[in-house]
Amino acid sequence: MATLQPTPPPLDDDGTVGGLGILPWTAITLVGVYAGLRFGIPWLAVLVGVSANPAPVPKFAMAIYMLCAGLGALVYVSSEDTRWRAFLTPIVQAFVVPHGGGRARRLLPLAIIPLLVAWITWGQVMPSTQSPPEGRIQHPGLPEQFAKLENPFGVLKGPERNAIEREGVILYQKNCRPCHGTKGTGDGPLARGLRLQPVDFTDPGTIATVVEQYPFWRIQKGGIGLPNVATPWNSAMPAWEDEIEPDAIWRIIMAEHGIAGTEPRKPEGSER
Ligand code: HEC
Numbered sequence: 472m473a474t475l476q477p478t479p480p481p482l483d484d485d486g487t488v489g490g491l492g493i494l495p496w497t498a499i500t501l502v503g504v505y506a507g508l509r510f511g512i513p514w515l516a517v518l519v520g521v522s523a524n525p526a527p528v529p530k531f532a533m534a535i536y537m538l539c540a541g542l543g544a545l546v547y548v549s550s551e552d553t554r555w556r557a558f559l560t561p562i563v564q565a566f567v568v569p570h571g572g573g574r575a576r577r578l579l580p581l582a583i584i585p586l587l588v589a590w591i592t593w594g595q596v597m598p599s600t601q602s603p604p605e606g607r608i609q610h611p612g613l614p615e616q617f618a619k620l621e622n623p624f625g626v627l628k629g630p631e632r633n634a635i636e637r638e639g640v641i642l643y644q645k646n647c648r649p650c651h652g653t654k655g656t657g658d659g660p661l662a663r664g665l666r667l668q669p670v671d672f673t674d675p676g677t678i679a680t681v682v683e684q685y686p687f688w689r690i691q692k693g694g695i696g697l698p699n700v701a702t703p704w705n706s707a708m709p710a711w712e713d714e715i716e717p718d719a720i721w722r723i724i725m726a727e728h729g730i731a732g733t734e735p736r737k738p739e740g741s742e743r
Contacts, residue, residue, distance in 0.1 A: 493557045497544050504540040508533055523676055598666075609670065610681060611701045617688040622721050625683070632725075639726025642719055647727075650707065655731040667704040672731035679728075683735035686724050690715070 513525035528536075548558040565580045624635045644653065649661040655672035662669050670677040678686055688696070694706025711720065728734060 492561055493548060493554055494561050497548060497558065501537075501540055501544060505537060508536055524674075607667075607704055608700045609677070610685070611698050613682070613685050613688055617684045618682075620684050620687060622683055622687075622724070623718065624721055624725060635722050636725050636729045639719075639722035639724070640730065642715070642723050643726045643730065646711070646715070647723070655727060665707050667706050669708070672727055672733065675733070678731065679733035679736065681736055682738050683724055683728075686727065686735075687717075687720055690720050690723065691717075 508528050513527050516522045516526045549555045566577060627635060648659050650659045650669045651657055651672065652659040657669040657671040672678050689708065691710065691712040693710030694708040695710055697706060
């Protein structure tokens, strides 16, 4: 019988592993698993080059992994009598204190539990300004009628180009800054109130990855012009077609790239 058992853990006579109780060990292991999922995997994705930014593990996946880890830990601690008792003893001791003393010690866990519940509830009901990481495609396909457009100022160079960009900057600061920020980093004064955050134009994953017709479409048609794949979260990006003339939109796009220090992607086959 004993030979069929996996190698027993180095459990000392007093039910500890290396002097530390099995309960703290379990807690440390679970915290380790959580930290690995929360920080390890996102940064691993950056390290191996799968993604340019840390990609958070979706919440539901975290919940499933943590549930598995918790169940695994429970199976482990309860699979052997000594271990199970060593695990339960400190819990029981925390609540059941012999008469005539230890009142404070008994009250402590009773205070911690409601505080923990309050903290979790607080976290759930507080509105957050972070965009949900899952389920949204930032760059759905560019509609065909926009792909054919041409930037009338695209050919300009030198001072003429600078003049157009300057006009664009004024339009940008007037209309777009409240959400997209003075420097295009997506942190304008209005942005904090939005569930889906304005994109950071200086991030190489946003306007620098698309041809310049793309922001033209997004600026004219806004959040409501997005196809369903991109809108599990409503976008506050306004549709500007009634407010801003096409020429002015091109000026803003050139200014946007100037402000963010990026270049639009060159259309396929245009590289020399
Ligand atoms: C009320 C806030 C708000 C204002 C004002 C606003 N935007 Fe946006 N914008 C957003 C939000 C939120 C997003 C991200 C969601 C999305 O893609 O629709 C966004 C996305 C964009 C995108 C898409 C970028 C990408 O890489 O997918 C472009 C381009 C853009 N905005 C340009 C502009 C310009 C130009 C103006 C000014 C004329 C402007 N926005 C004004 C909120 C705003």
